Amino acid sequence: MKEPRVTPSTRACSSPVQPFLVRGTIVHIISNPFVEQNDEGVLETFEDGALAIDAFGYISAIGPYQEVAKTNSAIPVIDRSGCIILPGLVDCHIHFPQALMIGAYGEQLLDWLQRYTFPEEAKFKSQEYARAAAAIFFKEEIAQGTTTALIFGAHFEQATAIAFEEARKRRFRALMGMTVSDHNILSDLVMAPEQAYVASKQLISNWHHNGKLRYAITPRFAPTCSPAMLAVCQQLMQEHPDIYFQTHLNENREEIKWVHELFPRASSYLDVYDRYGLLGPRSVFAHSVHSSDEEIDRLAETFSRVAHCPSSNSFMGSGLMPLKKHLMKGIIVALGTDIAGGTGYSLLQEMNQAYKVQMLQMFSAQQPHLAVKLSGIRLLYLGTLAGAQALSLDEEIGNLHKGKRADFIVIDPHQDTLIEVRLKNTESMNDKLFVLATVGGKQLIREVFIDGQIAHAKDIDP
């Protein structure tokens, strides 16, 4: 029997909510620390602070509790004194159809794809399987404090639609696209370019600008996309100028060698995409571990974004990302968990990995010119405002300024005695953030609010 087609039932809208104040230690990043060269200057903290949330899920005030309470005296207060309130975390690279295959042992990228990933992704032909995976995927994302993500969808139109539907249901801000490939991949995952065009058009019409959802053109990576498929991606980008684009770039040395064999006329891996006009401020390239100086220059020139995935790069032995080179050129770099190349959904733990990769680069690989030390403030930037900037969403999310969406997480140190004591003994907020990034995680996240509405509460999951 043919499974029913999934189409969006209603357009998402911001339904009015009861305005409220939330009281706690409010912490957010107000600008790019790598540009300002002044970590402390980009951090705003209200020790006994508050956010006021209006009826449409926007932040209507931020500041010291006494001040915010004075001008909002008639609305109820959620008292989270003793907790740290941070902006919702932003994941700039993650794969929905790898939701359930985390922790696959022992291979580098190309063998890992063949052995574990392609067979798993083929299971998403079943709508039942896709539906079950989508429920787990978005529930886990939110429980880990992530409220926005740029997501590789399934290779199947229906499974990708199912993921969009689940994101909409949970108010999760998903930027996603059906992953496309037309050769060099398991036959179940092959789609002809003409078919990819038709299916993508349908998904764009149903989901791009459906509430907060956005569509991203998603060729898997150069080795599985013929010139005809890349031309389809180009055509879709031209037909939808405000659409997003995402793919992989310079992750692994064997992969790069393969790209050179497949595209002998391209001057570099990046040039394969560049020839089809796929670079730009709405394009996010995952990894960029082995990009040449010329490629980094071209990424910068075109205002393309980079998703740094340190957990994945370590897990699959891909390499140590030359973060400093990218930042010095002014490229916006944000974090991606790259599930299931990465080993966890937690962006706090991704910050931990990012720090370690830079330390290895600096002291073990002896390449300090490629490395940058990541303070607590810098790490919080990478997991929040940088993600919003990478996705051109920084007018709506990324920090807790008045007028932004009320996407925030409540970190409760009491959930972990060791961390509670450690934080108590830590003086500066910069150092406290560093502790949260290195040893924190899901266990500390008491609540997650999206658009001012509760999306996750510890032990009381709605």
Ligand SMILES: [Zn+2]
């Ligand atoms: Zn990936």
